[in-house]
Amino acid sequence: MTTIAVTAPHAPSYYAASGLPQPARPALAGAVQADVCIVGGGYTGLSSALHLAEAGFKVVLLEASQVGWGASGRNGGQLVHSYSRDLDVIEARHGAAVARSLGSMAFEGAAIIRERIERYGIDCHFRPGSMFAALNERQVRQLEHHQALWQRHGHRELELLDAAQTARHIGSGRYKASLLDRSAGHVHPLRLAQGEAMAFESLGGVIHEASPVVRIERGDPAVVHTAAGQVRARFVIVAGNAYLGGLEPQLSGRSMPCGTQVIATEPLGERFPELMPTGHCVEDSNFLLDYFRLSADRRLLYGGGVIYGARDPAHIESIIRPKLERTFPQLRGVRIDYAWTGNFLLTLSRLPQVGRLAPNVYYSQGCSGHGVTFTHLIGRVLSEVIRGQAGRFDAFAGLPHLPFPGGRLLRVPFTALGAVYYDLRDRLGL
Structure with a gap:
């Protein structure tokens, strides 16, 4: 039996009514191979994908609906620095060394966005x-x-x-x-996501829309399954955030x-x-x-x-x-x-949750309202850890992931x- 995936329409927003024209992105069908498979076509996934494609990796991105369908295409569009808990709170809870490390990255996300807009000519009304x-x-x-x-x-x-x-x-x-x-x-957030997707594709990256992931099979390589296909990849990035659903219960249970x-x-x-x-x-x-x-x-x-x-x-x-x-x-x-x-x-701490589900399966979630800039920062950081540079990744991965009371x-x-x-x-x- 053949499963036909249907792409869900965008929310009835001003952004959807004024977005960029997009190419057709067919659903995944059959088996493909990649260096990296990314689950989620929002800012975290797109930022990671673009950084990795620039570094020469073969990347396949799977999106359940359309690029920018979730928070990345619906938010206020404001480029706000730092984190939802500011650096003084981070220092009080986690110490001066952690605050210095996170502080050194706190203003990087907006700079990445501005660089992306200029390099790829993204018309997102900055x-x-x-x-x-x-x-x-x-x-x-x-x-x-x-x-x-x-x-x-x-x-x-x-x-x-x-x-x-x-x-x-x-x-x-x-x-x-x-x-x-x-x-x-500030930017038109959906146009930013759509422009980054096209920039990624211009470098040889592949996006499959209408391709919800149903299972991630651990191993080396890992295998990411949809209803109609699978991606075998050396590395996987899980970037579903608020729309991850029940794919990885250990993530949804702490957010x-x-x-x-x-x-x-x-x-x-x-x-x-x-x-x-x-x-x-x-x-x-x-x-x-x-x-x-x-x-x-x-x-x-x-x-x-x-x-x-x-x-x-x-x-x-x-x-x-x-x-x-x-x-x-x-x-x-x-x-x-x-x-x-x-x-x-x-998240309970209001700080992002970043880490590994397996040695070659990474995730980032829980920006707690500061997602526009943080997702662009963490996309760079995730690309670094896949390239073997784990220092900045470890600074976020070391933060505790606290469960909600009750x-x-x-x-x-x-x-x-x-x-x-x-x-x-x-x-x-x-």
């Missing part, structure tokens, strides 16, 4: 500049600490702005201060998919010229943060909130519109053209309860 915005005096002090911390690790492209300066950049009087990072920025929602307004044209005139993207400093930016055709893209356990809410606009209008009262009643949700993968049954309510506590602190300015 704009420089990212802002962290403070809503109360406690958060202002956090921004001051944040600036000093990153400067100690060599990142000096930060400028602290007062309330008036912030309002001129954003067009909202809601914020007490902001921290402008000129080395960061939790979470949903976040985004809306895109109608094109604003020449209206509201005060709205984000410098073109920087913004995220606020709340625990459950909001993030927003203008698209290339001048829509406001606004996201926020977290749904633990990755439910798809029925009324995304009703969740996000009040947040948008609280930040920009002048947009009250603006038409919303797109609303979508996507899953990211949360296991799979109670991880959602326990985590949601903690989020309620931190959300209340943000609202009270504590």
